[in-house]
Amino acid sequence: MTTPAVVWFRRDLRLADHVALIAAADAGAGVLGVFVADDALLTPSGSPRRAFLAGCLTQLSESMGERLLIVNGPPSEVIPRVAAAVGAHAVHVSADYMPYGRRRDEEVAQSLRAKDIELIATGSPYAIAPGRVRKPDGSRYAVFTPYFRSWTDHGWRAPARSGADVSWIDPADVGDAAVRRRRPEDLAAAVPDTLELPEPGEQAAGQRWKQFLADAVAGYDDERDRPDRPGTSRMSPYLKWGCIHPRTMLADLARLRSRGAAAYLRELAWREFYADLVFHRPESLRQSIDPVVDQMTWDYGSEADARLAAWRQGRTGYPYIDAGMRQLLAEGWMHNRVRMGVASFLIKDLHVPWQRGAAHFMRHLVDGDVASNNHGWQWVAGSGPQAAPFFRIFNPVGQGEKHDPTGDYVRRYVSELSGVPGQAVHRPWELPGGAPEGYPEPIVDHAAERSESLLRWENRPRR
DNA sequence: TTTTGAGTTGTTCGA
DNA sequence: GTCGAACAACTCAAA
Numbered sequence: 001m002t003t004p005a006v007v008w009f010r011r012d013l014r015l016a017d018h019v020a021l022i023a024a025a026d027a028g029a030g031v032l033g034v035f036v037a038d039d040a041l042l043t044p045s046g047s048p049r050r051a052f053l054a055g056c057l058t059q060l061s062e063s064m065g066e067r068l069l070i071v072n073g074p075p076s077e078v079i080p081r082v083a084a085a086v087g088a089h090a091v092h093v094s095a096d097y098m099p100y101g102r103r104r105d106e107e108v109a110q111s112l113r114a115k116d117i118e119l120i121a122t123g124s125p126y127a128i129a130p131g132r133v134r135k136p137d138g139s140r141y142a143v144f145t146p147y148f149r150s151w152t153d154h155g156w157r158a159p160a161r162s163g164a165d166v167s168w169i170d171p172a173d174v175g176d177a178a179v180r181r182r183r184p185e186d187l188a189a190a191v192p193d194t195l196e197l198p199e200p201g202e203q204a205a206g207q208r209w210k211q212f213l214a215d216a217v218a219g220y221d222d223e224r225d226r227p228d229r230p231g232t233s234r235m236s237p238y239l240k241w242g243c244i245h246p247r248t249m250l251a252d253l254a255r256l257r258s259r260g261a262a263a264y265l266r267e268l269a270w271r272e273f274y275a276d277l278v279f280h281r282p283e284s285l286r287q288s289i290d291p292v293v294d295q296m297t298w299d300y301g302s303e304a305d306a307r308l309a310a311w312r313q314g315r316t317g318y319p320y321i322d323a324g325m326r327q328l329l330a331e332g333w334m335h336n337r338v339r340m341g342v343a344s345f346l347i348k349d350l351h352v353p354w355q356r357g358a359a360h361f362m363r364h365l366v367d368g369d370v371a372s373n374n375h376g377w378q379w380v381a382g383s384g385p386q387a388a389p390f391f392r393i394f395n396p397v398g399q400g401e402k403h404d405p406t407g408d409y410v411r412r413y414v415s416e417l418s419g420v421p422g423q424a425v426h427r428p429w430e431l432p433g434g435a436p437e438g439y440p441e442p443i444v445d446h447a448a449e450r451s452e453s454l455l456r457w458e459n460r461p462r463r
Numbered sequence: 464t465t466t467t468g469a470g471t472t473g474t475t476c477g478a
Numbered sequence: 479g480t481c482g483a484a485c486a487a488c489t490c491a492a493a
Contacts, residue, residue: 135491135492136492141490141491142489142490142491143469143470143489143490143491144470144471145469145470145471145491146470146490146491146492225472266471270471336472337472340472344473379471379472386470386471386489386490388471388472388473389473389485389486389487390485390486391473391474391484391485391486392472392473392474392485393473393474394472394473394474395473395474395475398473398474399473450474454485
């Protein structure tokens, strides 16, 4: 005698290549799919991410024949209620390896046990689960390249069979579980009209991926460094929400031999490396891996706050930096090359601790993945054994001229400079007659602040 | 245990 | 304009 099963969707908003869903379908007499609108996660999210999430949920529900149940409330209360209401003996999930998710799942598992219901984790958002790739002596890799070799040698499963033929339980048939039912659009905060979000959902993810494979992956090696051109995959929002599983992507990449495909594979491995680091050292999401960096002299107070605000708004007076920050506000996304540039500027030109920049990114990025985001920031801050050396300080003008040689990127996002032709757009203060009306003067002098950063590093506390 | 080679993504300066 | 060296020192991984 089998009973229905529950699939609790979190960061796996798809039906294809979904092992937890298959486990639920194989075990149960019908599957109820549920998503919990958890305020602990929604409240800190900016409107772009919430809007994108809402769109993904709409698409997911549509592909389930409008059978997705969305409920409000703390997961440890609502998941047991829903599971009991449908008569399930198991709730299936993809494992979550981030600190909040692990805590939450322990609590949910405990409250489920009280009702004699099991929480079963199958699979994860990664090709290889965090913690699995280890050195021969069982310890973790701390350096990417050896991790990458071992990760590649380890290998991963082929994509799972499709979950499209699951027999979904209609939430309308579920008895009153005393939960607040929501529609996806209830989750979306008011989004500015100007916001341009990617097409949400599993189908859009697949289309985007196929398009990248056909058009851009071969040239990815070089083109990814050009924010003025569409050379990146733009898959990060879909990976963040699990609209596609990396295994699906790796299976496609395995058929290619180009340098671009190899470079892209490495980027997927970085995502896994950072998740692995969180598995072993969850505190690294908040604290510098090298504690000296947190003990250095950083700027606080109203002046630092004003500079931070100018950085957030894209009004630093450095066009390449401002273009990136405005792209983030406009699209909830920023080209990765530019992410490094604006991060370096905040840390090494404005002397603001990386944590504040990482928090701003997390609020606005539709792809905001705390492991990749925060460790990317640590890399720029130079706070890990793996990080950039302290003297590696990006030049905000030079980076613009190098990676946006046409100037198109800056003109696209900084409207005040849209009339400035070519590379001159990167040095508006050198224009005859000065910078166009309304565009700010540089808020700091890069050469001076670079020296200041080197000095602070030199005077850092020694262990 | 010791040794050795290597380590995502830069910038500046002087020849 | 181009090119190589200096910018430091340390930890990690593997032999």
